C-alpha cells in the first residue's frame with residue numbers, strides 16, 4: 476500500500492503456508508478447505524469472531540443454492556447448514572433458509588478447530604509487501620501493535636479486496652458509469668412481534684409510503700424488506716439504505732453507520748406506532764457493522780460478465796456455481812433491478828476469476844472476485860461465496876508445490892472439489 480511500514484523492523488507474529496485474511500463466508504471456507512487438504516493455514520480476522528456479513532452484518536437468510544430443484548452448491552456450505560442444524564440453528568417455520576447468526580459463530584470455530592486452522596482474531600491487515608509479482612509478507616495491526624506475518628500463498632477474504640488492492644492489484648469499484656456501489660444496509664431485528672397480527676406486505680408498504688410522505692422516514696428504499704428468522708416472535712429487517720458511500724473510505728463508513736442508525740430509529744418508531752403486531756415489540760439488535768454489498772472487485776484472468784451470468788454460461792475451469800439472479804439495489808436512490816437466469820439453470824464461476832492479474836501467489840476467496848458490477852450482484856450471496864472460498868482453499872494447497880496459482884491443474888482441482896462433496900457442472904451426479 477505504501478512505503479510507510481518498515482517490514483524488517485516488525486516482529487514476526489506468525490508464519491504459515493497459506494495465510495487467509497478475512498474470516499467471512501469466503502475466507503472461512505477457504506481456510507477450512509486449505510487446512511483440510513493439508514496446508515498449514517492461518518486465518519486473520521479483524522473482529523473477535525468469524526462470519527463476516529453472516530454475523531457482523533446480521534445478514535440472513537442464505538439466498539438460493541438450488542437450480543431445477545437440485546442443490547448446485549454443496550460441499551462446505553452443506554456441512555455448515557448441517558452443523559447449524561445440529562445446534563438447532565437452521566431453518567425457521569416461516570423461513571426455511573434462515574440461520575441463527577450466534578450459532579454460526581460456534582460452527583465457524585468448530586470447523587476451523589477440527590481442520591487445524593490457526594486463528595488470529597482482533598487483527599487487521601495493515602500493509603502488504605510485494606516483490607516480483609509475489610506477496611512477500613503482510614503487516615498486521617492488533618493490540619500487540621504492528622507485526623508481520625509470513626506465508627507462501629495469500630488469500631484475500633476481506634470482501635473489500637484490501638489485500639489485493641494494497642498489494643497493487645488492478646481493482647474496479649462500483650458501476651461502470653459513475654463508480655457508485657450498491658447501497659449499504661444496517662440490518663436490525665425486532666423481538667416480541669405478534670406475527671399472527673402482522674399485516675400483509677402490501678399493507679405494510681402502504682403505511683411505509685404514507686410515513687415517508689409525512690417526512691417521518693428518510694430512506695430512499697422503495698419498500699420494507701423483512702424476513703422471518705429461526706426464532707418465534709422475531710422479524711429481521713434488511714431495509715435501511717445508505718447510498719453513495721464508499722466502503723473503502725473511513726469517513727464514508729463513519730457517516731454510513733450514523734445514517735443507518737438514524738434510519739433504524741425512524742423504522743422502529745414507525746413499526747411500533749403504525750404496524751399491527753409491533754406494539755409491544757422492541758429493537759432487539761442492530762448489526763455490529765453496517766452491511767456492505769459491494770466495494771472493490773479485483774481484476775483477474777477472466778472477468779465474469781452479467782451476460783455470462785444470465786446465459787448460465789459454463790466454463791472448462793468452473794470451480795463454483797450460482798443460480799441467484801441479478802439483484803442491484805439502486806446505488807444512487809430508489810428501486811431495485813432484478814433479473815433472473817433461465818429457470819432451472821446455473822452458471823459457472825471460472826478459476827480465472829480468483830487469480831488476480833500480475834500475482835503468482837495470491838487468490839481471491841470473497842465477493843471481490845473478478846467480475847463486472849451486475850455479475851457481482853449475483854455472485855455476492857453467501858452460498859456462492861462459500862463455494863468460491865472452498866475452491867480457493869483447495870487451489871492454494873495445490874499451488875504450494877509449484878508456488879504459482881497459474882500452475883494449478885484446474886481439472887484436478889475440479890475433481891478434488893467433487894471428492895469433497897462440492898457440486899461441479901459436468902462432473903457431479905445430479
Ligand SMILES: Cc1cc2nc3c(=O)[nH]c(=O)nc-3n(C[C@H](O)[C@H](O)[C@H](O)COP(=O)(O)OP(=O)(O)OC[C@H]3O[C@@H](n4cnc5c(N)ncnc54)[C@H](O)[C@@H]3O)c2cc1C
Nearest residue numbers: 497499500501521527528538600634660766767841842857
Ligand atoms: C445488507 C446485506 C444483505 C444481504 N443479503 C443477503 C442475503 O439475504 N442472503 C445472502 O446469501 N447474501 C446476502 N448478502 C450478501 C452476503 O452477505 C455477502 O456478499 C457475503 O457475506 C460476502 O462474503 P465475503 O466473505 O466475501 O465478505 P464478508 O462477509 O464481508 O467478510 C469479510 C471478512 O473479512 C474481514 N475483514 C475485512 N477487511 C479486513 C482487514 N483489512 N483485515 C482483517 N479482516 C478484514 C471482515 O471483518 C469479515 O469478517 C447481503 C449483504 C448485505 C450487505
